[in-house]
Amino acid sequence: MKITSLRTYLVAPRWCFLKIETDEGITGWGEPVVEGRAHTVAAAVEELSDHLVGQDPLRIEDHWQVLTKGGFYRGGPVLSSAVAGIDQALWDIKGKSLGVPVWQLLGGNVRDRARVYSWIGGDRPEDVIEQALARKAEGFTAIKMNASPQMEFIDTPSAVRGIVDRVAGIREAVGDDFDIAVDFHGRLTIPMARRVLPLLEPYLPFFVEEPLVPELSDHIGEIVRSTTIPIATGERLYSRWDFKKVLGSGIAVAQPDLSHAGGISEVRRIAAMAEAYDVSLAPHCPLGPIALASCLQVGFAAPNLLIQEQSLGIHYNTGSDLLDYLTDRSVFRYEDGHVALPTEPGLGIQVDEKAVERAAEKGHRWRNPIWRRADGSFAEW
Known part of the structure; x- marks a missing residue:
């Protein structure tokens, strides 16, 4: 079997899909994207196609090594995301060629269903309690919320109490048999994280996500030691x-993104590394159906999976949603806050190619907001 072509599709709301075709008629799908930089990642995929066309798609690890290291300059979100989508598609081809789900190729399933959580708002919340109760009524057992709007380097007591009051209100509404994850999107400085997180402890968040920007990763241990909340x-x-x-x-939870961190091949290795540190896995995935399908293939084979993010109904998905590009939507049917083990070959989904092509005719140019503080200076979004 040989790879004959790679084609990317920019589809609403902010995604990039990849189709890899072979001379035996087996097609693989991936989702290579950096949100807000989809065109750039698509260009990187096109450049990497020079190595892949004419090659055996089943040599996934060799391709991963060459694509990530063969260009001399390495790493970063664009290259890693381009490789991630290619890697997903190659695993899809391999599973389909052998007639088995990808999780079977990763050692088999270690669970029969995977817990998922749903998103609610939180940036500038008016109705987060109602949203949380709605998700609970839908059967979810956990939600994640943004904790705050833009923050000052050291913000006011009012801003701090606003964060705490939102979490406290949701906890009171949903009760203790329900988990609340709180995402800071890197908006806190080190002193603000030390101030805010201990005040959230009485409400027992499931975890606090990304309190610091990744550039400050060498300080994350200070934040871990300042609070009992899992980070x-x-x-x-x-x-x-x-x-x-x-x-x-x-840290308590590792959150690699299957569309950013080198795909299935690399995230399964990250999961194994995390297990050695008693760190659980909760793959980041506010993206489309191919990314989610890839996450689940790893999650069902990873002993340390905690929970899976999924984007159905997320605030980014205006006009298009997770299921719009699938012919069989039942693969992502959630029951009691869980999704069942996928059983179809490859990534376990059937992409609606006509829907993808129609959407790609319009494309998108999604950009994240640019936030500023009260004095006009840049603030983390």
């Missing part, structure tokens, strides 16, 4: 070498 990070780390810097710091 999660990793959506902006792109390899096992990036995770090597934080796994020994005492």
Whole structure:
């Protein structure tokens, strides 16, 4: 079998899909994207195709090594995300060629269903309690929320109490048999993290995500030691070498993104590394159906999976949603806050190619907001 072509599709709301075709008619799908830089990643995929066309798609590890290291300059979100989508598609081809799900090729399933959580708002919240109750009524057992709007380097008591009051209100509404993850998106400085997190402890968050920007990863241990709340990070780390810097710091949850951190091949290695540090796995995935399918293939084979993020109904998905590009939507049917083991070959999904092609005719140019503080200076979004 030989690879004959790679084609990318920019589809709403902010995704990039990749189709790899072979001379035996087996097609693999991947999702190589950096949100807000989709065109750039698509260009990187096109450049990497020079190595792949004419090659055996089943030599996944050799391709991964060449694509990540063969260009001399390495790493970073664009290259790692391009490789991630290619890697997903190659695993999809391999599973389909052998007639088995990818999790079977990773050693088999270690669980029969995987827990998932749902997103609610939180940046500038008016109705987060109602959203949390709605998700609970839908059967979810956990939600994640953004904790705050933009923050000052050292913000006011009012801003701090606003964060605490939102979490406290949700906890009171949903009760103790329900988990609340709190995402700071790197908006806290080190002193603000030390101030805010201990005040959240009475409400027992599931975990606090990315309290610091990844550039401050060498300080994450200070934050871990300042609170009893489990700390999660990793959506902006792109390899096992990036995770090597934080796994020994005492974090509780590693959050590699299957569309950013080198795909299935690399995230399964990150998961194994994390297990050695007693760190659980919760793959980052506010993306499309191919990324989620890839996450689940790893998650069902990873002993240390904690929970899986998924984007159905997330605030980014205006106009298009997770299921719009699938012919069989039942693969992502959630029951009691869990998703069942996928059983179809490859990534376990059937992409609606006509829907993808129609969406790609319009494309997108999604960009994240630019936030500023009260004095006009740049603030983390």
